Amino acid sequence: MASTSVDVKELPASYVFVADVPGIKNSEVKVQIENDSILKISGERRRDDNPTFDVKYVRAExxxxKFMRKFNLPSNANLEGVSAxxxxxxxxxxxxxxxxxAPYKPRTFDIPIGTLVYTNPK
Amino acid sequence: MASTSVDVKELPASYVFVADVPGIKNSEVKVQIENDSILKISGERRRDDNPTFDVKYVRAExxxxKFMRKFNLPSNANLEGVSAxxxxxxxxxxxxxxxxxAPYKPRTFDIPIGTLVYTNPK
Structure with a gap:
């Protein structure tokens, strides 16, 4: 199973994963969330040579x-909003x-003085 | 100067070079013939982050x-017909x-018998 290079960026409102997948189309790559915590990117790079021609590889770098990468997502990741x-x-x-x-903000307010109210009647 | 992976294939009527240039558009890559004999592929991969956001790189693989690759072309390369x-x-x-x-094909043919013809008159 081969690998592929990935950059991971943190922006103010999101995490962005950018993977190099040259020669691969939307339909040939798979993005999945596993166990509500792992981002999995997988696919396959094929040498799509025309079978009717006699092709000789002089160099094949x-x-x-198949390739696959997995990343643990932080606890504040919104899994329902993931797009690719x-x-x-x-x-x-x-x-x-x-x-x-929203940050905790201690309140200050007045209690009116008058009739007492008991939650459990006497 | 970084490198980039290239496959070189020989087909019956052409040589084909395929380079991985993820994230690069037509206008950002340069293909040149040097000294009538060298194919040069060059360009630059940029991290095009939106400067209005605060971007933190968690991982940068x-x-x-800039990248560049050079290949010696064989003597039977038709330099005027290169396309990319x-x-x-x-x-x-x-x-x-x-x-x-066209391959050399020895001929067999008749010489008519009659008047002699001299290139240098006697």
């Missing part, structure tokens, strides 16, 4: 075959962040 | 910067072959 697209041989996966809860 | 195109992060350069001269 480009990796071919392939363009110019680059796969980009955007994982939005769950917005942090 | 993808090569960035970028698609899905792959640059393909096709170098047609000059067709070999």
């Amino acid at each position: 480009r990796p071919a075959g 697209a392939c363009q110019d041989g680059q796969l980009t996966v955007v994982v939005p962040k769950i917005p942090p809860p | 993808r090569p960035a910067g 195109a970028c698609q899905d992060g792959q640059l393909t350069v096709v170098v047609p072959k000059i067709p070999p001269p």
Whole structure:
């Protein structure tokens, strides 16, 4: 199982994964979430030579075959909002962040003085 | 100067060079013939991050910067017919072959018997 180079970026509102997948189309790459915590990118690079021609490889440096990468996602990843697209041989996966809860702000307010109210009647 | 992976194939009528250039468009890659004998492929891979966002690189595996590769072309390469195109992060350069001269075929034919012809008059 071959690998592929991936950049991981953190933006204010999302995590962005960019993978090099030259020669691969949208339909040939698979993006999955495993166990609600792992981003899995997989696919296969094929040498699509025309079988009607006699092709002789003088040099074959480009990796071919299946590839796979896995990344642990942080706890604030919004798994339902993950989107992915392939363009110019680059796969980009955007994982939005769950917005942090509103910060705790202690309140100050008045209690009216008058009739007492008991939750459990006497 | 970084490198990039290239496959070189020989077909019956051409040589084909396929280079991995993920994220690169037609206008960002340069294909040149040097000294009537060398194929030069060069370009630059940029990290095109939106400068208005605060981007933090958690992982940066993808090569960035300028890259260049040179290949000696065989003597039967038709330099005037070279063509190149970028698609899905792959640059393909096709170098047609000059067709070999028609094979030597010894002839058999009759010489008419009659008046002699001298190239240098006696």
